[in-house]
Amino acid sequence: MLVAAALFLFFALPVLIRLMWWCRRSQWAFWDGQDCSATGLLPDAESSSNAAIYILSARTSGLKGALARHSWIVIRKPGERSYDRYDKMGWGEVIWKNGFPADGLWFSNPPVVERAVEGSVAARLIPAVEAAIASYPYAEQGNYCAWPGPNSNSFIAHILRAAPELGRLPITAIGRDFHPRSIAGWHPAHRCFEINLRGLLGFAIGLRFLEIRLLGLVGGIDLDRRSILVPAVGAIPIALPRVSAPQLLARREDAAEYFDSEPA
Numbered sequence: 001m002l003v004a005a006a007l008f009l010f011f012a013l014p015v016l017i018r019l020m021w022w023c024r025r026s027q028w029a030f031w032d033g034q035d036c037s038a039t040g041l042l043p044d045a046e047s048s049s050n051a052a053i054y055i056l057s058a059r060t061s062g063l064k065g066a067l068a069r070h071s072w073i074v075i076r077k078p079g080e081r082s083y084d085r086y087d088k089m090g091w092g093e094v095i096w097k098n099g100f101p102a103d104g105l106w107f108s109n110p111p112v113v114e115r116a117v118e119g120s121v122a123a124r125l126i127p128a129v130e131a132a133i134a135s136y137p138y139a140e141q142g143n144y145c146a147w148p149g150p151n152s153n154s155f156i157a158h159i160l161r162a163a164p165e166l167g168r169l170p171i172t173a174i175g176r177d178f179h180p181r182s183i184a185g186w187h188p189a190h191r192c193f194e195i196n197l198r199g200l201l202g203f204a205i206g207l208r209f210l211e212i213r214l215l216g217l218v219g220g221i222d223l224d225r226r227s228i229l230v231p232a233v234g235a236i237p238i239a240l241p242r243v244s245a246p247q248l249l250a251r252r253e254d255a256a257e258y259f260d261s262e263p264a
Contacts, residue, residue: 039111045083068174072100136158172234209222
């Protein structure tokens with residue numbers, strides 16, 4: 001009973017705190033007409049013709065942004081000087097190609113780069129990425145569900161399973177663990193044992209991480225990142241990194257840093 005109560009508090013308290021903080025932001029109630037312009041976060045596509053793959057994410061708009069991020073993938077094929085961006089959307093064409101700037105704001109929410117791979121490694125992985133995009137089983141109209149999935153994060157997670165060198169989505173990418181059926185067993189891409197009840201309930205345990213999953217939320221610990229995984233909040237470092245005085249003075253204080261999975 002005590003364990004169940006502790007788990008409930010571990011999931012419920014961060015959600016409530018995050019919701020209260022998010023509702024204080026002026027733009028939380030809006031969707032249409034918000035800013036999706038380029039940010040300059042990624043290198044200029046024309047500056048190089050080397051292959052590149054970037055996984056980006058940003059908090060979603062509306063109230064759900066308190067808990068979840070939207071993720072997308074950007075690729076540059078070898079020899080080209082332009083990016084291709086892929087999103088899964090809930091309206092229009094299900095899989096959008098270049099519907100938004102590669103590093104654009106997501107309805108006024110700033111993006112972060114979750115993973116960047118360039119050069120020969122990216123060139124090797126791009127065929128697997130493109131094959132996964134083409135084979136995505138929920139690419140037809142009507143195959144979008146914001147919760148528990150399949151949604152934008154389910155789409156990117158499908159790609160990452162085909163190219164595990166690209167890593168995993170942050171725990172705030174709700175829908176990344178969606179699966180059409182319940183599964184249990186060894187997950188070779190992530191090197192962990194996993195029990196997944198349709199993305200609604202489960203856990204994953206590896207040599208250096210533990211995740212507990214409840215209704216799309218994820219909590220646990222990640223030793224590789226030296227972080228506690230806090231539901232709805234993200235990865236919180238266990239120990240603060242050392243920074244020099246000039247770096248500390250130059251750093252912009254932003255409350256959002258303490259709620260997102262990765263710094264920009």
